Amino acid sequence: xxxxxxxxxxxxxxxxxxxxxxxxxxxxxxxxxxxxxxxxxxxxxxxxxxxxxxxxxxxxxxxxxxxxxxxxxxxxxxxxxxxxxxxxxxxxxxxxxxxxxxxxxxxxxxxxxxxxxxxxxxxxxxxxxxxxxxxxxxxxxxxxxxxxxxxxxxxxxxxxxxxxxxxxxxxxxxxxxxxxxxxxxxxxxxxxxxxxxxxxxxxxxxxxxxxxxxxxxxxxxxxxxxxxxxxxxxxxxxxxxxxxxxxxxxxxxxxxxxxxxxxxxxxxxxxxxxxxxxxxxxxxxxxxxxxxxxxxxxxxxxxxxxxxxxxxxxxxxxxxxxxxxxxxxxxxxxxxxxxxxxxxxxxxxxxxxxxxxxxxxxxxxxxxxxxxxxxxxxxxxxxxxxxxxxxxxxxxxxxxxxxxxxxxxxxxxxxxxxxxxxxxxxxxxxxxxxxxxxxxxxxxxxxxxxxxxxxxxxxxxxxxxxxxxxxxxxxxxxxxxxxxxxxxxxxxxxxxxxxxxxxxxxxxxxxxxxxxxxxxxxxxxxxxxxxxxxxxxxxxxxxxxxxxxxxxxxxxxxxxxxxxxxxxxxxxxxxxxxxxxxxxxxxxxxxxxxxxxxxxxxxxxxxxxxxxxxxxxxxxxxxxxxxxxxxxxxxxxxxxxxxxxxxxxxxxxxxxxxxxxxxxxxxxxxxxxxxxxxxxxxxxxxxxxxxxxxxxxxxxxxxxxxxxxxxxxx
Numbered sequence: 165x166x167x168x169x170x171x172x173x174x175x176x177x178x179x180x181x182x183x184x185x186x187x188x189x190x191x192x193x194x195x196x197x198x199x200x201x202x203x204x205x206x207x208x209x210x211x212x213x214x215x216x217x218x219x220x221x222x223x224x225x226x227x228x229x230x231x232x233x234x235x236x237x238x239x240x241x242x243x244x245x246x247x248x249x250x251x252x253x254x255x256x257x258x259x260x261x262x263x264x265x266x267x268x269x270x271x272x273x274x275x276x277x278x279x280x281x282x283x284x285x286x287x288x289x290x291x292x293x294x295x296x297x298x299x300x301x302x303x304x305x306x307x308x309x310x311x312x313x314x315x316x317x318x319x320x321x322x323x324x325x326x327x328x329x330x331x332x333x334x335x336x337x338x339x340x341x342x343x344x345x346x347x348x349x350x351x352x353x354x355x356x357x358x359x360x361x362x363x364x365x366x367x368x369x370x371x372x373x374x375x376x377x378x379x380x381x382x383x384x385x386x387x388x389x390x391x392x393x394x395x396x397x398x399x400x401x402x403x404x405x406x407x408x409x410x411x412x413x414x415x416x417x418x419x420x421x422x423x424x425x426x427x428x429x430x431x432x433x434x435x436x437x438x439x440x441x442x443x444x445x446x447x448x449x450x451x452x453x454x455x456x457x458x459x460x461x462x463x464x465x466x467x468x469x470x471x472x473x474x475x476x477x478x479x480x481x482x483x484x485x486x487x488x489x490x491x492x493x494x495x496x497x498x499x500x501x502x503x504x505x506x507x508x509x510x511x512x513x514x515x516x517x518x519x520x521x522x523x524x525x526x527x528x529x530x531x532x533x534x535x536x537x538x539x540x541x542x543x544x545x546x547x548x549x550x551x552x553x554x555x556x557x558x559x560x561x562x563x564x565x566x567x568x569x570x571x572x573x574x575x576x577x578x579x580x581x582x583x584x585x586x587x588x589x590x591x592x593x594x595x596x597x598x599x600x601x602x603x604x605x606x607x608x609x610x611x612x613x614x615x616x617x618x619x620x621x622x623x624x625x626x627x628x629x630x631x632x633x634x635x636x637x638x639x640x641x642x643x644x645x646x647x648x649x650x651x652x653x654x655x656x657x658x659x660x661x662x663x664x665x666x667x668x669x670x671x672x673x674x675x676x677x678x679x680x681x682x683x684x685x686x687x688x689x690x691x692x693x694x695x696x697x698x699x700x701x702x703x704x705x706x707x708x709x710x711x712x713x714x715x716x717x718x719x720x721x722x723x724x725x726x727x728x729x730x731x732x733x734x735x736x737x738x739x740x741x742x743x744x745x746x747x748x749x750x751x752x753x754x755x756x757x758x759x760x761x762x763x764x765x766x767x768x769x770x771x772x773x774x775x776x777x778x779x780x781x782x783x784x785x786x787x788x789x790x791x792x793x794x795x796x797x798x799x800x801x802x803x804x805x806x807x808x809x810x811x812x813x814x815x816x817x818x819x820x821x822x823x824x825x826x827x828x829x830x831x832x833x834x835x836x837x838x839x840x841x842x843x844x845x846x847x848x849x850x851x852x853x854x855x856x857x858x859x860x861x862x863x864x865x866x867x868x869x870x871x872x873x874x875x876x877x878x
Contacts, residue, residue, distance in 0.1 A: 179263060181236065184197060185262065186258075189240055201240045202237050205237020205238065205240075208232075208237070209230075211229075214226075215230070228271045229271045232266050236262060239258045242258060243259075311335070314338055315333065318333050318336040322348075322370055324370070328367070329359055329362035331350045331352055331359055331362065331396070333350060336349075345399075345400065346400055347397060347398065348367075348398050348400070349397055350395065350396040359394060359395070362396060364376075364379070364380060367398045367400065368400075371400055374402070376405065377400060378399070378400055379398070379399045379401070380396055381396070381399065382396070383396060408420070414437045417471075418448070418450070419433070419434070421468075421470070422450075422469040422470065423450075423453075427465065428464070428465030428469050429450065429462075431457055431460075432451065432452055432453065432459065433452075434448060436449055443525070444494035445492065445494070445524075446491075446492045447491055447492075448470070451486055452487075455486050457486060459486065461481055461483070461488060463479060463481055466479075466481075466490060467479055477496040477499070478493045479491070479492050480523050480775065493523070498523060498775070498777045500777065501780050502521050502778075502780060503780055504558075504779035504790055506790055508779060509563040509779070511566065513630070514531075515541075515629060516532075517532065517563040517566075519776075519778055519779060523775060528766055531703065532567045533567075533630075534671075535629065535630075537671075537701070539672060540627060540639075540640075541671075542670075542671070542678060542701045543640075543676060543698070543703075543705075544679065544704040545680040546681060546682065546683070546709065547706065547709060547764070548708060550761060551708040551709075551761055551764075552707050552778060553680050553707060554644070555761075556764070557582075557585065557680070558781035558790070559781050561640070561642070561791075562588075562790040564640050565791050565792050569639070569640055569796060570637050570638065570640065570798060571589035571796070572589070572591045572640070572642065573585060573592045574594070575594045575599075575644040575645060576594070576644070576645040576652075578594035582644065584783055584787065588788070590798070591815075595816070596659065597654075597655055597816070598815045599655070600658045601811065603641070603663060603666060604662060604811055606641050606677075607662050607665055607666055607669075608806060609639065609802060610669050610670060610675060613673040613802075616635055616801065618634070619633065620633050626672050627671075629674075635799065637798070640676045641666065641670075641677050642678045643663070644681075645681055647690075650663070663679065664691050667694045667698060668693060678702075703767060705767075706719045707732075707761075707762075708732045708760055708761070709732075712731040712733065715729070715731070716729040716731070729765060730765055730773060730775035732764075732765065735759060741754075762777055762780060763776070763778075764776060764778055810823075
């Protein structure tokens with residue numbers, strides 16, 4: 165067996181250099197040989213440092229290659245600092261040990277031959293006969309086959325792991341600007357067999373990373389390369405995941421915290437994020453990855469995923485099909501005031517006027533008549549006290565007056581705002597009796613207008629909004645606190661009955677019924693027929709109903725389907741500081757609430773509920789700038805016909821005999837058994853003893869039976 169020349173030369177160098185290392189420091193301390201040896205050792209230490217910091221592998225091999233120089237310098241320094249040859253000839257022993265170590269390890273000659281194995285001493289391979297019928301063996305996946313260094317190293321790790329799932333690595337590609345991220349292309353070891361049983365844990369164990377840093381992907385068939393079940397791609401991204409955890413991008417944050425199965429909008433992807441510094445709002449536009457799915461959004465969970473404060477007054481969601489928009493404002497957008505102007509309230513040719521603005525600054529429109537249905541429009545306004553209903557009345561009445569329409573307003577009780585509005589409209593009253601008479605007059609107008617001839621041909625016609633030939637104006641009948649009025653002991657039945665009739669028959673005669681209250685349900689005066697007609701022929705406006713749940717229920721009660729309804733909080737209040745810190749210090753929470761009066765949910769024609777801030781009409785100033793110079797009133801013909809029917813004049817006067825219920829019979833001994841009848845004529849006096857005594861004397865089942873007999877005339 166012959167010894168390679170490089171090995172023989174290296175061994176000769178160690179043999180000749182060992183006596184020099186022992187003799188030179190002791191015999192010639194100032195010899196330049198010592199300086200050369202020490203400089204070579206310093207160079208070797210520099211080589212160690214560079215090898216340790218290098219991103220390329222084989223650092224251990226490089227350190228071993230520099231070790232003879234470093235150890236020679238160490239022997240030289242030790243010999244210079246020991247007296248004489250040292251105890252027990254230590255200098256000679258160290259030099260001999262250094263030569264023996266180099267003679268055995270041979271770092272230079274052996275490691276320069278790693279690309280030329282087998283060495284010269286290796287036996288020559290013997291050719292084995294192969295049977296003709298035996299298949300050709302497939303090449304080992306660990307063979308270089310011209311692969312780059314990264315692929316070869318990945319194959320070594322994969323082979324060390326036992327070739328998981330009977331696969332081998334075809335190629336490995338490093339990700340740009342990363343040190344440890346790469347993608348490997350895997351193929352089944354047996355041709356035609358699918359890859360089964362491969363998991364992220366197998367890949368993570370082979371490369372020494374966490375399983376969360378591995379993602380397996382299918383391989384599509386591409387020109388020049390196969391694909392399908394026999395191929396897999398594994399993305400190994402420990403660096404990217406570390407950066408994603410510490411400083412994720414907006415897209416990564418959405419994917420990991422919002423669009424994930426446990427996020428606030430599962431199955432969604434972020435389209436783009438935009439910032440409007442002028443308006444102080446950040447928009448997140450997203451859509452569902454599957455276009456057939458409907459967004460399921462938990463707004464509080466979305467806020468936590470995006471590191472936003474869970475504040476309903478600043479974060480809103482708008483859904484449009486499979487897309488949606490998250491708007492995050494710096495300050496509550498609906499806390500601003502939008503003053504009403506005549507320009508905004510003047511209806512266009514289709515009867516639409518601006519009644520408010522949404523959170524995004526878009527104008528919201530309502531109608532004074534239904535252009536598409538060629539009819540008048542009803543109205544429905546809901547909300548608790550001080551929620552902004554009367555403010556909305558003012559802008560709605562101003563728009564109708566600017567369109568040349570007549571307005572009647574009635575309330576259960578008198579207040580400053582409704583009295584002020586009475587100066588700019590045709591008629592206004594403030595009790596249940598006035599309301600009942602007004603509804604009777606409006607109901608009678610349906611009969612009058614049905615027979616009212618038009619001047620161009622002398623024949624009656626149905627109401628046509630905007631037609632200059634129409635001989636009468638549209639009439640809008642407002643009823644504030646309709647729920648309370650419908651439950652009035654004396655006139656409630658009459659009010660509810662005539663209100664139902666007006667919602668059914670009023671539109672074709674140019675009469676719109678517009679009740680307002682705190683509940684849209686049947687047990688509070690809104691019959692099913694009334695609610696359906698109001699819903700189909702208006703844009704309901706729901707102010708704060710006392711709680712988000714009550715507001716949502718009221719809005720859903722005015723919609724055909726249960727769409728998502730925006731939330732109206734009791735007050736707009738921003739979260740300031742940490743509630744935990746205030747609790748630890750014993751400090752009170754900040755009182756920074758702002759009223760949500762004037763904020764409402766309006767249900768548009770397509771059933772979609774939109775949050776808006778209605779225009780503000782300042783009752784402390786003159787409202788004449790919003791209303792026309794002249795008040796619109798009924799025609800003389802209509803007033804004369806109402807007068808003939810006894811339905812015009814002072815609606816506050818006491819009830820006429822037989823107006824609301826029959827007069828008591830002369831032979832009933834004055835026991836007050838009169839019958840209240842809604843919508844018809846009759847006798848009696850408002851607040852008379854008969855009415856009150858009837859309510860007082862029914863205190864037992866026997867008296868109740870007598871009352872029923874008197875009502876049925878039995």
